[in-house]
Amino acid sequence: MKEIIDIVAAYDEAHALGKKTALATVVLVEGSAYRRAGARMLITEDGLLTGAISGGCLEGDALRKARLVIMQQQPLLVTYDTTDDDDAKLGVGLGCNGIIHILIEPITGDFNNPINLLKDIIANRCYSVLVTMFSVKDRKAPQPGTCLCLTGDKLTVTSPENAPYRSALIANAEQVLRQQRSEIQVYEAGVNYTAFIEYIKPVISLVIVGAGNDAVPLTRIASVLGWDITIIDGRANYAASQRFPLANRIITAKPAGVLQHIEINDRTAVVLMTHNYNYEIALLKEILQIQLPYIGILGPKKKLERMLAEIEGAGVVISEEQLSNIYGPVGLDIGAEGAEEIALSVASEIKAVLSSRQGYSLKYKPAPIHTSHIKYLI
Incomplete structure (x- = not known):
């Protein structure tokens, strides 16, 4: 999602300056490649690149192709075949042993151009589906x-009303949204069209409760990752924009009033790091009433055990599922020392949990790093 956000911001800047642009999207990968289907890059007519479609090997050639697309105002499908061991024939040192199909589209003044569809996805902050069609x-x-x-209840279709694949495409997009998995579909409709039906997750929302000095590096790391950041504290002099310029919102509130200020979904992570026991136990009582995938609590395990015992002693029943979503001491065991390393540890654990991963070294992973997240129906 961060790449999409960066691309939209870069487009707005280029558009304001009157620059023409094109969008390159990896739509199909056969074999292995550095980036998978869904990787994107915005190219301006003067050669500025935002995003990436490879590890840096394809960008130069894609820039040349994009300038042609901008001039002709027609989409172009480009294929890079690196299955030959001598991939130097391409003039690039990929070493990926795969076939990469990239669609380059000019960004026109049409309201439903690709960038505006990406803006819809960002604005809706919900699970979405984006479809890119091409003919190999x-x-x-x-x-x-x-x-x-397709974002929530809003459906935008820019293909012609009489397109023979239109109704099937809409049905497949709705199915992908239900199944929560991207698909590659082929439609025999006069022309043999392939569709990359992409399932896009909303950005991670990080709620940092506590505006102390150790919250600053966590905010910085989360900002680099493109997360939506909320800072909450009961102290107005701490919860200040001057201290947290990278936060999306800063809230001063007592524990009982916190939930009314934040939007909760299954991509929301809350980290308690106020160093104020009474504030945190009062807030933990509040957030245990809702279903959160991740609640991190800074401090020793004895602190968490004491908090849970006091809450249960007050007659609140804490289920096994709720306990499984509480992470204390917070963070992965990476030998972290100091606020910056602890922030790295916490951000890594949040990413692992929300990706349903264990967070161990890839050296010991028996399967490929990137198992296919796409269902092929060809």
Whole structure:
């Protein structure tokens, strides 16, 4: 999601300056590659790049192709085949042993251009589906490009009303949203079209309760990751924009009033780091009433055990599921010392938990690093 946010920001800046742009999207990967389907890069006519479609090997050639697309105002499907061991034939040192298909689209003045569809996804802050269509078999055929966006209850379809694949495409997009997994679909509709039906998760929302000095590096790391950051503290002189310029919002509130200020979903992580026991136990009582995937509590395990015992002693029943979502002491065991390393540890654990991963060294992973998240229906 961060790449999408960066691309939209870069487009707005380029548009304000009157620059023409194109969007390159990895739409299909056969074999292995540095980036997977869904990787994007915005290219301006003067050569500025935002995002990435490879480890840096394809960007130069994609820039040349994008300038052609901008000039002709027609989408172009480009394929890089690195299955030959001598990938130097391409003029790039990929070493990925895969076939990478990239669709480059000009960004026109049409309201439903790809960038505006990406803006819809960002604004809705919910699980979404974005569809990009292309023809591998007939490259001279029209390339529909980014043609459908499904965000919550809003459906935008830019393909022609009489397109023979339109109804099937809408049905498949709705199915992907239900199944929560991207798909590659092929439609035999005169022209043989392939659709990358992409399932996009909303950005992670990080709620940091506590505006002390150790919250500052956690905010910085979360900002680099593109997370939506909320700072909460009961002390107005601590919860200040001057101290946390990278936070999306800063709230001064007592524990009982915190929940009314934040939007909770299954991509929300809350970290308690106020160093104020009474504030934290009062807030923990509040947030245990809602379903959160991650609650991190800074401090020793004895502190958490005492908090839970006091809450249960007051007659509150804490279920096993609720306990499984409480992480204390917070963070992964990386030998962290100091606020910056602790922040790295905490951010890593949040990412692992929300990605349903264990957070161990990839050296010991028996399967490929990136198992396919795409269902192929070809």
